[in-house]
Amino acid sequence: MNKLLKPGLRAAPLLGALLIATSMNVFAAATPEAKALYKNAKAAATAGYKQALARCDALAGQPKDVCMAEAKAARVRAEGDATAQYKNTLRAYTEARKDIAEADYAVDRARCGALAGNDKDVCITQAKATRTAALADARADKKVIEARSNAREDKRIAEYKVAAEKCDALAGTAKEHCVSAAKSQFGY
Numbered sequence: 001m002n003k004l005l006k007p008g009l010r011a012a013p014l015l016g017a018l019l020i021a022t023s024m025n026v027f028a029a030a031t032p033e034a035k036a037l038y039k040n041a042k043a044a045a046t047a048g049y050k051q052a053l054a055r056c057d058a059l060a061g062q063p064k065d066v067c068m069a070e071a072k073a074a075r076v077r078a079e080g081d082a083t084a085q086y087k088n089t090l091r092a093y094t095e096a097r098k099d100i101a102e103a104d105y106a107v108d109r110a111r112c113g114a115l116a117g118n119d120k121d122v123c124i125t126q127a128k129a130t131r132t133a134a135l136a137d138a139r140a141d142k143k144v145i146e147a148r149s150n151a152r153e154d155k156r157i158a159e160y161k162v163a164a165e166k167c168d169a170l171a172g173t174a175k176e177h178c179v180s181a182a183k184s185q186f187g188y
Contacts, residue, residue, distance in 0.1 A: 034086055041082035049075035062114045069110035073103035094142045101134035160186035 052071030059067050080096030108127035115123050160182060167178035182188075 038082050038086035041085075042079055045075050045078035045082065048078065062110075065113060066107070066110045069103075069107040073100075073107045076100060076103035090142060090145055094138050097138035097141075098135055101131050101138065104134065105131035156186055160188060 049071055052074060053068065056064055056067035056071060077100050080099045084092040084096040086092075105127055108130060109124065112120055112123035112127060163182035163186065164179060167175050167182060170178050
């Protein structure tokens with residue numbers, strides 16, 4: 001039940017990586033090293049999942065259901081992080097956060113299975129609220145990052161226009177050098 005009270009903590013590592021990648025504006029093609037890291041992370045996630053399932057086999061009933069849901073959530077989290085870091089796109093990070101939110105919801109629902117009556121209803125409602133909040137945060141973060149990116153682009157274009165306008169006061173070779181410098185400075 002403790003996880004239900006702290007929904008923001010689950011996405012913190014992924015969100016941090018997303019913000020670092022976008023603030024650095026690093027959306028480059030995957031290198032062979034990145035591909036190897038990705039494959040290793042996926043293999044480690046699968047191995048960890050199999051080990052967790054083996055531990056779950058010793059349990060029975062509702063504790064086994066919770067154990068299996070936690071194992072699946074851990075695998076989804078590891079694979080989502082690996083995929084997002086490998087693809088290094090805003091869409092990949094957002095999809096990973098959504099997948100993690102759904103996996104965490106499954107864990108929360110499994111934990112609610114041990115309860116009965118109103119306690120179970122409250123637990124399920126809390127699980128749904130936590131999932132809704134996590135999904136909303138993922139969408140909101142995506143929109144914020146897109147807005148910041150668009151704002152940076154708009155500022156760059158405006159600054160280029162100012163620099164190009166300053167060049168209009170010049171003539172001949174000086175104007176050509178000024179325009180060339182402005183284009184290279186602002187990426188045109």
